[in-house]
Amino acid sequence: MLQETTEDLGFDEIKDHILVRAWLNQEVGKEEPDHCLSQVDPLEVERATSELVKEGLVQQKNGCLKLATKGENQARSLIRRNRLAERLFAVVFNLSEEAVRAQACRLEHEKVLTPEAVEGICSFLGHPPSCPHGRPIPPGDCCRLFVNEVRPLVTPLSLEEVGENYRIIFIAPKYHSLLERLSGLGVIPGATLHLLQKRPSYVLKIEETEIALDKEIAEGIYVVRHTNGHGI
Secondary structure, three states: OOOOOHHHOOHHHHHHHHHHHHHHHHHHOOOOOOHHHHOOOHHHHHHHHHHHHHOOOEEEEOOEEEEOHHHHHHHHHHHHHHHHHHHHHHHOOOOOHHHHHHHHHHHHHHOOOOHHHHHHHHHHOOOOOEOOOOOEOOOOHHHHHOOOOOOOOOEEHHHOOOOOEEEEEEEOOOOOOHHHHHHHOOOOOOOEEEEEEOOOOEEEEEOOEEEEEOHHHHOOEEEEEOEOOEOO
């Protein structure tokens, strides 16, 4: 997830990496390697870790790091900012995966996005549940309160209107195994669909094929209105 070169890492960035690594370890349930930290002077990593312990952000037992409540909140903010930025650069600017990672990391560590800006991006993107790599985006207040003061650029198909054309931007199904099934039906990012009905089931048309889907699946298909043959 983090792609800076070793020379780019200041002391605060090293601390960020340690917090993020601790978050990822808890998220996946195993030790996650960090390419950048592996190239940093071990003494600097140890010094940064000691400072995080003193600040009450992490706890260290038997060589393992665990996030304290305060550290978990800070790590969540870093992860949320990074994964939302990845989704933004992938969806809106259609950047390559390498460019997406690099730009998202800059925004994560430079902290140029205010909390209000992060919430605005999340609402603009339709409160995406995951980043382009399938990892969950920690929800913010805007997600829990369903704030939609800004018309989302990308929205779940379940919230759209019958009779309109849409372009699929990304798919984030509740169960990852559904991706292969949907792909086999032609329900893939970039495809254009026409929404025929929403009840009793969702029926959409892609090219000449009509496809029936449950509401739960439609909620994981994120689209943008397709106007005059052009989406975003």
